[in-house]
Amino acid sequence: MIVMPSLKRIISGVLVIGALSGTAAFAQPTQSNTLSISAAFEFTSLDPSKNGFVYSRMQVLETLLDVDDSGLLMPALAERWEVSEDAKSWSFHLREGVRFHDGASMDADSVVNSLSLAQAKHGALRNAPIESIQALDRNMVVIHLSRPYTLLGAVLANYANGILSPAAYGKDGEVLALSATGPYQLYQFAPPHKLVVEKFDGYWGKKASIPYASYLTGHRTESRVLQARSGQVDIVFGLDPASLPSLKRLPSLDLYSNAIPRTIVLKVNSGHPFLKEVSARQALSLAINRQGIANGILRTPNAEAEQLMPASLSNWHLDGMSVRRGAQEVSAEDLLASLGWKKNAKGQLERDGKRFELTLITYADRPELTTVATAIQAQWQAIGITTKVEVTNSSAIPMGHQDGSLEVALIARNYGFIADPLGVMLSDFGSNGGGDWGAMNWNNAELSQLLLSLEHTSDPKQYREIAQRSAQLIYNERPMIPVTFYVQQTSVNKRVKGFRFDPFERSFFLNEMEFVKP
């Protein structure tokens, strides 16, 4: 008998909670007030150094500097900046009136705090030659360098160096809340699949018009295509090119194809006995039918790549490459024959009793890599090279580089990861022998010298000359063999206007978008 009233109370309590959550549901994001986005990548953490890419794209997180479509630095949280005569100190004048999502105002101390914490974590700032990061007054931050470093601006624009409120960090620098400065603030964080952001009325710049935006991880391209078709998701990134013709017929969608500075490349172990001669690597490169891969597998015509960087990264892109290629009318077979390789009865290449066999590793994060790897396997088979394809985890590439076990790897390298490609070039070719995701056992003193000199070259003309010379050296010696450039396919529902694509994939520009009034 005593149980009954309490049970009743519990039940009525549950009902009240249910009713309350029911009424709260009206203030929640609905399909009509939420811009929904679907893309392939998961997120697990609030920490900008780990998953900052998603918060930067969803416009929660902002950095001191921004970059435009061509990679030129632009003001963001820093209104302007100056570099000293000796190029060893950078002064940043912070924008006034910037508020964090938790209500605190941004000042030099909070910027110094964020950058110092970012410097201690994994990221490009850690490797920058920084001597000190100081707050000069309330609105000015000065970074002193041990040597001139032109990359600093681009490094500061990387998502890992986003500025958060001092209250966002725990005592060990771990990120507890994502109180940043963007036009949207975090509303729901359900890792690894779903993120909802709400517009932030205290934003310093162009305020958002769409109240909410959601990000949903869609692992399968099939699901994402169907989401675009059904109109249930407004913007779908990373569409399968095979689905484009049928999507084009839908009157409700606009489709965008944008080149991004990401390239499918073969990382080659130039110290491998079969691959140490330049002509062997050239032969491997010649045997690849890039056009076939671009048209037949990736369905992105004209995406074939003879060099690492696409035309959009113009300093590093060599013009007229196809002409140069036509000039050398030598076949892969001839090159290999000149190195002493002969075909045996089975059509396999042999030299000194050893067969030309390679292991090519790639990773499953990007499904197209596996297909391209098997195409290359077949194309190399045609000239007598037996290739074993192993699909593994992306970490196998740096690991294979370090322990020397890697022979060939097919990778998708993002040369715009730091908005200035020099950042990636330095880590891929800068040190002796190469880098985890770059050349391997390939020593070219001239290139290392050139790249290091770019760290302190501020004259644009001179910079371009050195970058071009570097690109030419890589092209000539092929320590990396480019295959195709990436083209990002995106569908946008017609109920959204104002979409534009950021080639550096830093922002979705949500605050510029509006819903078309029905």
Next chain:
Amino acid sequence: MKAMLLKRVLQLVTVVWGVGTLTFILMRSLPGDMAYRIAASRYGQDNVNSEAAALVRQELNLDQGAFAAYWHWLLDLLQFNLGHSLVSGLPVIDAIQHMLGHSLLLALAGLLVSILIAVPVGLFCAWRGNPLDSIFMGLSSMIRAMPVFVLGVLFILLFALHWNWFPVAGFGTPAHLVLPALTLALSLAAVSNRVVRDSAKHTFQAAFYQFSKVKGLSAWQTFRRHGVRNIAVPVVAFFGIQLVSMIEGIVMIESLFSWPGIGHGLAHAIFARDIPVIQGAALVMGVLFVALNTLVDMLCLWIDPRGVREA
């Protein structure tokens, strides 16, 4: 009953220790460097390098011996602490709650719908016999032979694209549950309707069943008094097995519908060598396994109490 429960509690403790220890040994003996795997999952493919791996190794103290790491885990476990994810740094219990909650919801909804399909179909087949029985046999085999993924895509095409009734993928509202649950239910019912049918047919043909008809009970009375319980025991046991295997084995449905279930989460944790999450998930699933089995046993015992007396 008391003895059975006590036995099960003991079983539970052994399962918790055994599953945790086994996953620890298995994960430690997988090839590849843990630090690299964790770094790849933490920082993404564009940003994983040997420097990141070194940082992870240092931060997580991965160079400490396997025995020390195991001892830490065991001590934490005794305090009911499952630790933190090596990738996200968030408490394992939160991640498991989020994933397991969604998995249970999907599994229970799928099972419920599958029961609603399988029981009437199975009974009907047993009752009417051929040619209906053969038709459903063929249909069941066909659905069972189809990858569950294909079934899901077909449902999406029909219900989400053609009629636009339900969302294609995602979670958060009841509408999101419909298609994954229906996909799951149909693939489950394809097997369970045959179990119902076999059990029913067996009962219908039994001597006691024929006798009760002969003594003058109507078909409905016979079914209610002598049919239901006899048919139910193997069927309930089978549903129990299906439920348990479903909680961990619906990865394809989870990834097709972007459903944040534990199967998918566990697969990713294994890729990432996120040992605390794997141990935590395996442990909770082991507990769930014992709990569900106990529940099914109790249910079967309630349906058919003869077992106890014999024991």
